[in-house]
Amino acid sequence: MSAMPSIPAIEVQALGKRFGDFAAVSNVSFAVERGEILGFLGPNGAGKSTVIRLLCGLLRPTSGRITVDGIDVGRDPEAVRRRIGYMSQKFSLYSDLSVLENLQFFGGVYGVPRQAIGERIQDALRMAGLAGHADTPVHALAGGWKQRLALGCAILHRPRVLVLDEPTSGVDPLSRRRFWDLIHDLAADGVTVLVSTHHMDEAEYCNRVALIDRGRIVALDTPANIRRRALDGELVEVRGTPLGRLLEALAAYPPVRDAAVFGNAVHALLARAADEAPALAAYLAGRGIGEVAVARIEPTLEDAFVRMIGRQAQGAGGAA
């Protein structure tokens, strides 16, 4: 992809957005190549939606510049919007209209040519798995179908860039999987996709992910690279009861570089897991923790994210 010198589908330079005194987005820069899927990953309030809205021209940046297909969003937002298919994080269909009426409305206002609209609506229905349900009112659809229909509406005008803000939130795992299949199909056709999520596991579906925390990009790389680089050590999963005492004991143990609760276990970072694990188990047993079990695990993106944000916070705390 990067071998061919071409304009990136999306280019963001030193983007900043303040709401009053509050900096929701600070100094964000990234570029997305054609046909690439870039994931925005971060907790609620990190600033994902704000970046996405800036990109669609729905908000005006305090600083920085955004271009889509080489077109400056600040200068010609309408031209940019014509190239973008957008799904906002709120549910964005008319639930009192039927499936078909929604498609007809969005096709109509996007100016899809009359001779093409019928076929594209059929495509969208097939893609959403709603063929034969054209007259169903949208409020009667389950979450997964709604999201696929919203995607169908957002691509009726065949945009080259797709911007999806948490399209899979509130959708069951199977439907999420299906939704990502659709995104991959679109990307295979050359559509550039920017998609935000707070489901860490979904990052694995992206070509690259940007980890966003408190308005900043803290890492931007392929999921594999992020996992590898973020952790300066090896990860073990530690089980034991009670969980609270376990976490305290681990945090107080010098060889443990970092410890965080994941489910009903604690993930701890060690320099060399194989050498240090037996001593760790003995230490915990000595602190009165029962049923101790220590096992080496492969880090997930979530581990990486937690570690990176922890380092950021330490850095910020030290500087202040």
Added chain:
Amino acid sequence: MLERIWHILVKEFLQIRRDRWARFRLLVPPLLQVLVFGYAATFEVFGVATAVLDLDHSQESRALVAAFAHNPHFGIVRMAASQREAEAAIDDSSAAVAIVVHAGFAAALRKGQPAPLQVLVDGTNSNSALIALGYVGAIVDTYSQAYQNDLLGRINPKLARTLVQIRLDERPWYNTSLNSRWFFVPGVIATITLIMVVNLTAFAVVREREMGTLEQLMVTPIRPFELIVGKTIPFFCIGLALMTAVTLTGTLWFRVPFRGNPLVLLLGTSLYLLSTLSLGLTISTLCKTQQQAFATNFFLVNPLFILSGFSFPIASMPAFLQWLTYANPVRYFIVIIRAVFLKGVGVAVLAPQLLALAAIGAVLMGVATLRFRKSLD
């Protein structure tokens, strides 16, 4: 552009058609209000329970009793045989009014002397009692005039006819009370239309903002002005239909006369709707949630109503408030609708009001369009 507006229109009408609650809100309360106001504003009663005691037993007294019997305002429930029976009918509330024709009634009439007629009224419902007394007065008046004419007629028939005709011209009906209804119903129509249109328009936009679909619309090629046109036309149509429905109720049911040209009313209504729709749109650009819109409407619509001259004369307001009324579309429309209904005047006379409405509409529409940017900032 027209294509996009068309698609917005289709969508809006579909949504209104689907929304049963909106349909209910659109139709029932306005008609109900016209009915309630129409009745409350008339100080008119029908079929007042009446007891009659005729102690004279003359041709004249029978004619007078017949006049009451034929009048729809009275319903004779009892022919009493004695004064005590007539009073008892009032006491036990079986009659609200008792009319007693004393002996010597006819004799006095024939001599041209005051012929005493006793009227007993149930004072516990003072309102309808007073109204009933008014009717009694009217009936007795007519009766005595007719009697006089009759007497004169026997002397000189020509003179009698002229007199009768003159009286008919001067006092067509004895229904000063009806006039208050005539005066009220058009005003009610104006204010109901205001409340409905402002509410509907404001909510139509704010609901989309709250649901999140407005954000979706902003990324489409729809221009602000297209959205505004698409959002206003349906409510303009609804407003016109509403006006027609309540106007028909007023004229057909309450028999409020319609003396003017319907086209003049249509013009006035259109300009009025334009200004109220724009007001609703302006509110919608200021509010983020339906709750805010509701509160804003509430705080705006009441002063508009009070400062309209509908129920409180503008001339008796403090000067400052009088100035405020000039910005109130309701004020102008009340003048227009009353004038068209009751006076039948045309565009020439109403030009100041029509122009004022057009100006208010244009200013508010401008404000709404300027404020309605495709931006969430």
